[in-house]
Amino acid sequence: MVDRFPSGVSRYDFLDELSRLERASRFDQTERNYFDEGPHLISSSDLPWGDEVRHLSVAAYERFIHGETWITGGGAREMEREIVSWMGGLLGSVDPAGFLTSGGSESNMCAILTAKQRAGRTGGSVVFPDNGHYSLHKLCRMFDLEPIAVPAPSGHLDRVDPTAIEAAIRPDTIAIVATAGTWAYGSVDPIAEIGAIAQRHDLYLHVDGAFGGYILPFLELGGYPAEIPRWDFRVPGVCSISADLHKNGMAPPPASTLFFRESGLLDLAKEICPPNGTISGTRGTGPIAGAWAMYRLLGTPGYVEVARKTMSLRDEIVRGAEAIPGLQVHPGSLINMTLIHSTQVDLRPVVDALRAAGWMFAVRAVPGPASIVLAPMPHNEGQAPGFLADLAAAVAVAPALTGSEAVGAEKVSSYGF
Ligand SMILES: Cc1ncc(COP(=O)(O)O)c(C=O)c1O
Incomplete structure (x- = not known):
């Protein structure tokens, strides 16, 4: 065994440093992680396959860790085609086409670049409801497009008025973006x-x-009892759909998919972003293999089971949060995304107390001054009672909100985007 490496570091010091950085990333506390991204490979005592799938996905990632999709990546490209044809078909495409990207932001970028190529123009505008993700604003800045974020009907942050969307379209508009799972x-x-x-x-x-x-x-396949309006390629006019493997796909980051209605649109994507349609040139094959392992091992029945489990966790949290005096759960969620806010209590100290107790979750400044965003995944099995108890205890001692704090995000930049 090597005593010291060329840099002068010893194996012992290296592993020690790695552990410190790992702790700083809080991998050791992921059992309290309600955040939407990060190491949330499927692992739940309540699912029949337990940790097995997680281990095999990690193994697949590791075996493909050295690769790239460019020259030597034949196997990874095959995996990519399999994922695209499986999921593109489930999304209602009869000619599934697409690719894997590094995340939801890149998938949105590639979609809008394809729209730009289709429109055959430079500049222009993109119309979307203002519940759209901030990556839409970012890509507009990057690609010299004007974002037209259409405000929600007053008092209903989760709702969208189609008439207002249509009214916002201008002669230079090249695309509309809508969101399934805001x-x-x-x-x-x-x-x-x-x-x-x-x-x-x-x-x-x-x-x-x-x-x-x-x-x-x-959820639709599993007959989860929520009415899900049609949103995929079964809706005429939908040209592309992005979907993140590293979110509800349960795959190790970075991994997202961009699907096109038909292969002609993929050709346009490749024209503007040769050779794959992606922003990145060299793509690591580890994430593709990690995601492929999830698809290959779980398949459609496994994902149906995961979705069912995920939603029962969400429902447990929603019921518990609604029972805590002073808290409200934002209505309208059809997925495992729960926004907890309050019109009576200042949630900023509540956020601090929960974070000090090790809970990881996102915080949003709207509704103000701070709201808690939870995205339970199957590995959160068994955690809801502890989280809800900590939440109730923190809310019980939180100060009341004064009128002016309840609105506006301006004063609370550290509590959200
Ligand atoms: C609706 C939506 N779009 C895009 C993104 C961006 O995804 P990523 O962080 O993987 O780039 C997110 C991330 O949370 C999202 O929720």
């Missing part, structure tokens, strides 16, 4: 209506299913 409301935009608008105006319609993409189809 962050942080968990709502699904009225995509059937928006699809009809896109067709009327001959516009590209992209559906951001980063969060909802890998759960909504399985």
Whole structure:
């Protein structure tokens, strides 16, 4: 065994440093992680396959860790084609086409670049409900497009008015983006209506299913008793759908998918972003193999089971939070995304107390001054009672909100985007 490596570091010091950095990333506390991304490979005592799938996905990732998809990645490209044809088919495409990207942001970027290529113009605008993810604003800045974020009907942050979307379209608009599984409301935009608008105006319609993409189809197949409005390629006018493997796909990051309605659109994506349609050139094959392992081992029946488990955890949290005096759960979520807020209590000290107790979750400044965003996954099995008890205890001693704090996000930048 080597005593010292060329840098001068010893094996012992290296492993010690690695452990310190691992603790700083809080991998050791992931059992209290309600955040939407991160190491949430499926692992739940309540699911029949327990940790086995997680181990095999890690093994697949490791075996492909050295690879790239460019010259030597034949096996990974085959895995990618399998994932795209399986999931693209489930999303209602008869000619599934697409690719894997590094995440929901890149998938949105590739979709809008494809729309740009279709429109054959530079500049222009993109219309979307203002519940759209901030990556839409980011990509507009990057690609010299104007974001037209259409405000929600007053008092209903999770709702979208299709008439207002249509009214916002300008002659230079190249695309509309709608969301299936909004962050942080968990709502699904009225995509059937928006699809009809896109067709009327001959516009590209992209559906951001980063969060909802890998759960909504399985909830529908499993007959989960929520009414899910049509949102995928079965809606005429939908050109592309992004869906994140590293969210509800349960795969190790970074991994997302972008699906096109038909292969002609993939050709346009490749024209503007050769050779794959992706922003990145060299793509590591580890994430593709990790995601492929999840698909190959769970398949559709496994994901249906995961979706069912995930939603029962969400329902447990919703019921518990609603029973805590002073708290409200934002209505309208169709997926495992729960926004807890309060019109009576200042949740900022509550957030601090929960974080000090080791709970990891996202915080949002709207509704103000701070709201708690939870995205339970199967590995959160058994944690809801402890979380709810800590939440109730912190809320019981939290100060009341004064009127002006209850609105506006301006003063609370450290509590959200
Ligand atoms: C709806 C939606 N779109 C896009 C993204 C961006 O995904 P990523 O962070 O993987 O780039 C997210 C992330 O939470 C999201 O919720």
